[in-house]
Amino acid sequence: MNVPFVDLETQYDRLRPEIDDAIQCVIDDTAFVRGPYVSDFEEEYADAYGVDHCIGVANGTDAIYIVLRMLGIGPGDEVITVANSWISTSETIGQTGAKPVFVDIEPDYYNIAVDQIAEKITEDTKAIIPVHLFGQAAEIDAVMEIASAHDLYVIEDTAQAHFAEYDGQHVGTFGIAGTFSFYPGKNLGAYGDAGAIVTNHDELARRCRMFSDHGASEKHDHEIEGINSRLDGIQAAVLSAKLPHILEWNRRRNENARQYTELLRDVPGITPPPVRPNASHVFHLYVIRVDEGRDDLQDFLENRGISTSIHYPKALPFLKAYEHRNHKPSEFPVAHDYQDRILSLPMYPEMNEEMIKYVASSIRKWTEQFYTKERR
Numbered sequence: 001m002n003v004p005f006v007d008l009e010t011q012y013d014r015l016r017p018e019i020d021d022a023i024q025c026v027i028d029d030t031a032f033v034r035g036p037y038v039s040d041f042e043e044e045y046a047d048a049y050g051v052d053h054c055i056g057v058a059n060g061t062d063a064i065y066i067v068l069r070m071l072g073i074g075p076g077d078e079v080i081t082v083a084n085s086w087i088s089t090s091e092t093i094g095q096t097g098a099k100p101v102f103v104d105i106e107p108d109y110y111n112i113a114v115d116q117i118a119e120k121i122t123e124d125t126k127a128i129i130p131v132h133l134f135g136q137a138a139e140i141d142a143v144m145e146i147a148s149a150h151d152l153y154v155i156e157d158t159a160q161a162h163f164a165e166y167d168g169q170h171v172g173t174f175g176i177a178g179t180f181s182f183y184p185g186k187n188l189g190a191y192g193d194a195g196a197i198v199t200n201h202d203e204l205a206r207r208c209r210m211f212s213d214h215g216a217s218e219k220h221d222h223e224i225e226g227i228n229s230r231l232d233g234i235q236a237a238v239l240s241a242k243l244p245h246i247l248e249w250n251r252r253r254n255e256n257a258r259q260y261t262e263l264l265r266d267v268p269g270i271t272p273p274p275v276r277p278n279a280s281h282v283f284h285l286y287v288i289r290v291d292e293g294r295d296d297l298q299d300f301l302e303n304r305g306i307s308t309s310i311h312y313p314k315a316l317p318f319l320k321a322y323e324h325r326n327h328k329p330s331e332f333p334v335a336h337d338y339q340d341r342i343l344s345l346p347m348y349p350e351m352n353e354e355m356i357k358y359v360a361s362s363i364r365k366w367t368e369q370f371y372t373k374e375r376r
């Protein structure tokens with residue numbers, strides 16, 4: 001059996017009339033950049049998310065950069081973030097001229113180790129960017145407490161956690177702003193690059209919108225130098241067509257995760273991902289931890305037609321891009337240890353029970369072989 005890592009084709013097959021119609025409308029109306037399809041989606045997303053403002057931008061990376069810039073963060077400043085994430089989270093800090101300061105991850109939930117944030121705060125610290133990684137909420141109330149005690153902004157990187165909740169509240173709505181990616185493979189994905197910023201702060205919303213459109217609030221009225229990071233009409237229309245399905249898709253992902261966890265719970269050397277008790281997980285990724293032999297397991301699964309992936313093979317402080325910082329494994333022991341143990345299994349709403357059983361039984365088969373070989 002073949003189990004791909006993601007399957008955007010099946011999703012398209014099921015939504016074909018809506019998606020095709022959405023795209024055709026944008027072309028018929030030649031509403032390619034910004035325009036009514038973009039403002040409709042922004043309104044729908046803000047409503048669904050329960051926030052005052054949604055600003056569509058070109059991608060999820062720009063979303064972070066724009067918020068940082070419009071909060072006045074730049075050279076000489078420090079921004080605290082987490083050691084395991086996609087590089088967008090830290091590169092955008094660098095793009096402003098500020099310095100990313102990394103914090104290790106918590107051993108169970110893979111998110112920022114909140115108890116280690118305070119020791120990284122200096123007089124130059126301006127903000128914290130927690131990431132709700134893999135679709136699971138970071139311990140955001142504790143992050144907010146530390147931030148308010150030290151007068152820091154919190155920007156939530158919500159690229160992997162659309163509609164996940166912490167204490168019944170959507171992640172991305174705790175800090176001054178939440179940023180989203182609608183990259184095709186994300187839980188809510190466009191048909192190209194797309195992103196958004198959500199916030200309840202009127203003035204920040206106005207400034208982000210302006211900055212993302214060449215610094216102009218009205219055409220030709222450029223208040224500041226900005227950038228070109230606009231959401232395009234086709235992406236917005238595709239997102240509007242998909243938005244009504246997101247909660248059902250997240251529910252399906254949870255059901256898949258429940259089945260995986262049930263089947264993997266007692267497999268020796270394998271740790272399925274636990275869900276934080278007061279939070280909901282939207283399983284953008286289903287990441288297991290393998291005590292020993294992770295790469296061997298990955299090859300074994302590949303040979304059985306199962307595609308897996310690693311998020312991420314190198315934690316941020318150990319990337320070549322940060323070599324000049326001379327970070328040592330002992331500074332981020334958990335992130336460093338886990339980069340050789342984590343494995344992301346196939347996960348998407350369209351998976352069926354048979355596929356999940358096949359993946360889980362293949363893992364069980366591998367452990368049986370691997371541990372017998374080891375003991376001999």
Ligand SMILES: *Cc1c(COP(=O)(O)O)cnc(C)c1O
Nearest residue numbers: 059060061086088159181182183
């Ligand atoms: C995908 C992702 C981003 C960036 O989104 P793009 O739309 O690809 O620019 C940022 N942060 C995290 C954690 C992501 O997974």
